[in-house]
Amino acid sequence: MADVAALAGVSAQTVSRVSMGASNVRDETRDRVLAAMQQLGYSPNSAARALRYGQYGTFGVIAHRLARTGESRTVEAVVEAARDHGYTVTLVDVESPSSDDVSAAVARLSHQAIDGLVIIRAETATPDSLLLPPRLPVAVSDSRFVGHHPAVGTDQTGGAQRAVEHLLGLGHRTVHHVTGPEDSRPALQRAEGWRATLTAAGRDVPPPVTGDWSAGSGYAAGRALATQSEVTAVFCANDEMAAGLIHALHEAGRDVPGDVSVVGFDDILLAEHLWPPLTTVAQDFAAVGRELVDLLMRQVRDGEVLTDVHTLVPVRLVVRASTAPPR
Amino acid sequence: MADVAALAGVSAQTVSRVSMGASNVRDETRDRVLAAMQQLGYSPNSAARALRYGQYGTFGVIAHRLARTGESRTVEAVVEAARDHGYTVTLVDVESPSSDDVSAAVARLSHQAIDGLVIIRAETATPDSLLLPPRLPVAVSDSRFVGHHPAVGTDQTGGAQRAVEHLLGLGHRTVHHVTGPEDSRPALQRAEGWRATLTAAGRDVPPPVTGDWSAGSGYAAGRALATQSEVTAVFCANDEMAAGLIHALHEAGRDVPGDVSVVGFDDILLAEHLWPPLTTVAQDFAAVGRELVDLLMRQVRDGEVLTDVHTLVPVRLVVRASTAPPR
DNA sequence: GAGAGCGGTGTTAACGTAAACATCTTACCC
């Protein structure tokens, strides 16, 4: 900057004014400064700016297994919402959602230059285990943190309820369930919604099969369930597992939806083009992302303290061809 | 920091030493400083550190439509590789891969605190249109930038060749093709590989159908191709479009692979569990991510100038159940 | 024509940290 100032024959402050786009600079001066910038290849040092300004223009995001699931949808939505507020996003992908890994990610990020932190799927982590830097605005997409940090949750139980009611409404006597991993809060909520809805309808609650969100685990579950002829309807805790399940059912010669109806959860981009197209509970990932960023903005910009805020994003049942009345 | 120093009865420099983990601090002093940090909720200011140190510990990543495709796989791999080198990643998701959008993203990021920049799928952007800050290390996953920036490419033409040869080897007379968007370099390369392989084998080159990477466009292509009984083998430029295509074929009553064999590209996580499980060209996303980060590290750490480096990552044909000899 | 006001520009200081150097204390050696 000093070099640019010297070359343009002005003070550093004037260079600063030009690079900030301030109006009170004579056109002729501005041109001279811009030329000098160009010639010297100057670009402003953002560390110094951040130091001066006290803000970084960046939010941290802790996500889990980015490539899988709706995770990337949420991240995309957060990135987009952050951009709309002029923020960029620093991403940390943790391998497992365990308390240790998430805490390590928090530790890594808290030494980074961030104005706020979004945690997507904290799973087993507990509010106390996080060791967050004090005064760092946080937003979590897990209702378990209500009372500690502002949270945005999808209506998991409502979604499960709608899925099960849809299947019962088609005439199935009961609905089997492939769960997510036991340490996942959304998985537990979906399972709880499934169980409660069956119970409320006075139906048997068959033993659930445990998966791990992956299509492979859905496939394994499907191989187990395919042998049981009384299984006519399965609610899978996410779409990937539903795809794996359908794969196994097809392989075993069972028709979907003729022999078995299948419902997923998430409405991933491929759900519509699986075979058969998958009936599923659509999550509004964009809304979750927007809301998470909004919670951060209210803390960063307005200085609000939001520990008790809890937003619930509604879901929507999308009926496609993977469900039908039982034969 | 000054407050911590005062409370602990030491100088700011000693506080710095403690927070840097320097060894030459008496245990008793360290404990006092740590206690003061705890009490005051001190955490070091990373802008100041970056200013002092001249580095940010962050790479920028420009990606396109994160939620879709292998994109998120590459991003995940980059994030992971960067982490292994102690770097975090700042993500910018551009809506379209147009020159304007990518340039805008570069402009946004170059005002951010980054030590290097990864551009994934620059597509229509040209080296000159990017307006990169001078001296910013860059790595691009697009061979078009060879000579300007170091590049990592997947062996697109080789992958297409293997897909087509696989189908011809099964006995198909020719292979139809659903392309990616025309402004995408990888799409063009895959199409070129397809065309060249057919030509080399002395087969007819049927007119390709243009898609846009989305499953929906594959579905549209499938509806068109399903009516043509001479179509027995289709190579789709990615797995999503293959899924859409298969959906359309199934809907039209055409069996896969009985009537029509289908090959995709990417080997997305769901490819194995589509119905039928999809034969596809597996990209080594992790290798691409690692290589991209490695190119940045060589520039950042060793000061190398790498404009002419071009790494080609090999692909692998994964044969599953969506391909078979023609009836 | 003197004072006020304003646009353009320069000067000073501060943001929080860590390297470099200076100083102090302690332990050890002959």
Next chain:
DNA sequence: GGGTAAGATGTTTACGTTAACACCGCTCTC
């Protein structure tokens, strides 16, 4: 016991930027 070395701690300074204020010269007003 004096000298030396090593370890612990403090002081100074600079990183690059911008807010706040100071200044200059011009125009406008009465």
